[in-house]
Amino acid sequence: MEAANSSTSEMPVFILMGIPGLEDAHIWISIPLAAFYVTALLANSTVLSVVAKEQCLHKPMYLMICMLALSDIITSTSFMPKTLCIFWFNLKSITLNGCLTQLFFFQASSAVHSGVLVIMAVDRYVAICNPLRYTTILTNARTAKLGLVCLVRAVLFILPMPLLLRWLPFCSNNIIAHTYCDNMAVAKVSCGDITGSRIYGLMLACIMIGFDLTVIALSYALILRALLRLSSKKANQKALSTCTAHILVILMAYPAGLFSSLAHRFGQGITPYVHIISSNLHYIIPPMLNPIVYGVNTKELREKVVAFLGRTFSAGVFDYKTAGRGKY
Template identity: 50%
Template sequence: MPQQDNLSTGNSAGSDPSVFFLSGIPGLEAMHFWISIPFCSMFTVAILGNFTLLYVMKTEPSLHKPMYYFLAMLAIVDLVLSTTTMPKTLSIFWFNSREISFNACLVQMFFLHSFFFMESGVLLAMAFDRYVAICNPLRYATILTNSVIAKMGLAALARAILLVVPVLFLLRRLPFCLSHVISHCYCEHMAVVKLACANTSINTIYGIIATLLVVGLDLMIIALSYVKILRTVLSLASKEEQLKAFSTCVSHLCAIFMVYTPVVLTSIIHRFGHQVAPHIHILIATVYFVFPPMMNPIVYGVKTKQIRDRVRLLFRGKNF
């Protein structure tokens, strides 16, 4: 890419670059078209599934309950995450459209990381919902009012924004006078930081602290809530009651597993898996932004009778 060489030369004085180049999946460039097929399929299902889920929850009065309000939040977050990454990723795979401006890169990074933190907050709120429903069912309606649900959603959003905005300011202060090729399909924070020709220890430390504050703290609280849920479920008299109570948590547990597993894997590979090929790391990191958004509406659709029945009517073209 001759543009890349000119750009590198033009920025040797240490000014911020106006353009970056996304590499896609290094080492697998010849297979980009074939890789695009499953990614495009997952993206299509994610878009259709989450919009269908939101429509069904809006039009079905029996789904106007706290659990489904949180599910609607999760669907919105999944839509933002997938639409922020996949169109650009697919344009790299199909048209070799690698160029992205520095400002567009920062905007993409803001939405990626803030809505990932938002998703973690929503999963935490859903864990609280299940905890109250099972451990304190008589007070469920008085604890989880519409006002409380709205405040929880706004708190998750505010936390995400407040933690991610400093990342953007820390990046803007860095000089980028080395390569402008981001070894990724999107503007991931550490992939961009690696291109700076200055001390980036503050960026690295802040990124780790922010992630631990969100993922580490949220996972710990979710685990504690499920310990209490398990104790309550096991104290129920019959096996039938136990299974019925715990079955309401299965979809949420699946969502937790799908969201956090790729994050933990990429974090481990990034820090300790030096022998793991870079394309494996990038594939896992890219799958994260399309696989959970695809699977969440499917899992909740299969597990929730009201959603399942409403979707059947919708696709049969009946009026309701």
């Protein structure tokens, strides 16, 4: 603990405590978290591989799904390996620079994820309300540019967060009661004035998430208005079915995320381990389920993924049999 009690003139070292109050259950909690993480990596990597290899999937919709998959991989990888090291090997220490790097990638990839959901909402609006011009409005090049805008926006908005924390003084109590470096969790262990970090974090959540939710809500309001004008019930059902996957991903992304953000600031009455477990699940379960949701609800992608897995499995069995014959 000597490193944790470093003076403000030295590079502080933080101690991530994991889940206070449930230390004895860390190993059991780590089992489902590790399974969720491995599943998320495999599922999202499979989607990226299939879309990259299949020429017929080089369309704006699948490009957006790839953006979502990539942001999910970065989000989960930015904190889960360290969390598992805490649970399995009791490796709790992390330097200030390491902590702020983790925070930046974690928050920036989450911001990109939110931006991609906005692009997907606009995509569904154009596909349903202006289908004849869909291919001219949303081209691959334009979709890629929108993705780049999401990335630049995330970097510009998130970068001040670790910079504000970098200049805070840290004295003797550098123990963070969490599994990863969250903005407010780090700010609360500072012995300086954290008003700037607190206000910026709250403004960021309100402005960025507020803007994204407003655009998504507006898109679906226009979609609903267009659907109400359709006389064919079958056409209504077909149009709604194209939005099902996106709506499910939105429901997984925002409610739990808002709860986690607000709990750090106003949730003094919430049991700490409830907040920590819920925040970990929020950032690992959606990355695991998102590719499954889009795979189930998107026929073309589902067929290509099944074919890809079939070829991979067949090749693996063939290589195993060939190796077995060669051995004897």
